[in-house]
Amino acid sequence: MSAPIKTRKKAKVSRYEPCPCHSGQFYAKCCGMFHGGAKPPSALTLMRSRYAAYAMHLADYIIDTTDSSGPQYEADRGKWKDSIESFASSVYFDGLEILEESLVGPEEAYVAFKACLRDALGKECGFSERSRFFLKADKWLYHSGVPL
Numbered sequence: 001m002s003a004p005i006k007t008r009k010k011a012k013v014s015r016y017e018p019c020p021c022h023s024g025q026f027y028a029k030c031c032g033m034f035h036g037g038a039k040p041p042s043a044l045t046l047m048r049s050r051y052a053a054y055a056m057h058l059a060d061y062i063i064d065t066t067d068s069s070g071p072q073y074e075a076d077r078g079k080w081k082d083s084i085e086s087f088a089s090s091v092y093f094d095g096l097e098i099l100e101e102s103l104v105g106p107e108e109a110y111v112a113f114k115a116c117l118r119d120a121l122g123k124e125c126g127f128s129e130r131s132r133f134f135l136k137a138d139k140w141l142y143h144s145g146v147p148l
């Protein structure tokens with residue numbers, strides 16, 4: 001029998017540590033502002049802040065920045081939170097590469113990215129996705145994604 005895989009502890013990040021979105025900036029000057037309530041000014045900054053939120057297990061941030069008309073939106077918030085937490089606990093967030101950002105219009109944008117992840121055993125389990133975002137009521141929201 002194999003030993004159960006231990007889940008990782010929450011990644012706590014202080015203000016002057018590098019941002020978990022791998023921008024190279026201090027957390028406080030990068031996604032920390034958005035996690036603290038400031039509105040991301042673009043789909044790209046929202047995307048980065050969502051990656052950092054996954055890395056920090058900020059399930060509420062993920063949920064609150066998901067478009068309720070998108071396919072990933074779940075009515076059962078508790079269940080959704082659990083699934084975000086269990087995903088975030090099962091991987092290491094090694095890096096984020098932005099491949100392309102394209103604005104369709106002032107209220108619609110796509111961001112293609114590669115998320116570099118590793119599972120608990122150290123095996124690479126990253127993925128690439130083209131995500132779609134909408135600006136609704138002055139707030140960028142993640143709508144959906146297509147694997148690349």
Ligand SMILES: [Zn+2]
Nearest residue numbers: 019021030031
């Ligand atoms: Zn960041």
